[in-house]
């Protein structure tokens with residue numbers, strides 16, 4: 001668990017972090033979100049001591065981080081940033097192996113780890129291990145950055161706008177991959193973004209910041225239902241909130257059993273795990289009011305428009 005108690009950071013007269021109280025449990029995907037200059041990056045960087053906090057208590061598993069040695073910090077906390085920070089004159093494999101080497105792992109263990117991580121990030125070893133960062137696309141470089149942050153098998157992964165510079169499609173792909181990876185490795189993730197949609201998609205807990213302070217901490221669903229004030233509501237997109245909420249709900253939650261054989265032959269299809277927002281979009285596009293719901297190749301039910309709008313509607 002990461003715990004910040006009354007943690008403050010001053011840069012001269014600027015209060016970049018103002019008495020932050022925050023507790024991030026093991027396995028949590030915590031996203032810090034807010035407008036530019038609100039103190040997200042400062043808060044993140046205090047956790048790996050890149051920025052020393054001015055006052056307050058900042059502990060990891062109960063240990064004040066100022067008491068941890070450099071080696072322990074490096075082992076326990078991975079860090080990925082937007083510009084990737086890859087060394088341009090080192091090939092991918094060497095970039096990824098930086099922390100394991102610093103930790104004194106054997107050559108065989110380092111190689112095994114690099115292979116494992118490239119596979120996890122969907123970068124085939126034979127194709128990518130020997131490439132230089134300049135030979136990678138933005139999305140591939142970002143994957144290598146994430147692989148490098150995970151290399152020492154840290155308990156905690158800090159990510160500062162890692163997908164901020166990518167085009168929307170690559171960005172979405174990497175968001176999905178990060179969710180897939182997190183389901184597999186179950187680290188404690190602290191992720192900074194100014195993009196509320198990204199926060200809603202990724203987070204188990206969202207921390208909204210403004211002017212160095214935490215304004216609200218809640219799950220995506222709670223935040224959408226009960227924004228603490230107008231500022232949070234505005235960050236959530238005002239009247240778009242309904243659509244964003246639909247983006248968090250799965251078709252599975254509203255689907256109904258099939259009314260009878262062949263009764264829906266003409267209806268477009270959707271997958272059980274897709275969102276109600278996707279369902280609504282398909283209905284608008286096809287100008288229809290019901291969809292056939294599939295789990296893989298199997299037809300498992302149907303979703304009428306009324307059930308998107310009201311959970312208690314039985315049509």
Ligand SMILES: Nc1ncnc2c1ncn2[C@@H]1O[C@H](COP(=O)(O)OP(=O)(O)OP(=O)(O)O)[C@@H](O)[C@H]1O
Pocket residue numbers: 011014015016034035036037038039040041042043194
């Ligand atoms: N090294 C520094 N020296 C002086 N002031 C700083 C320093 N780093 C950050 N600040 C100030 O602290 C405040 C918070 O900055 P921070 O980078 O944490 O914000 P942010 O929310 O991450 O913003 P962005 O999304 O634009 O990166 C800002 O007012 C910034 O100007």
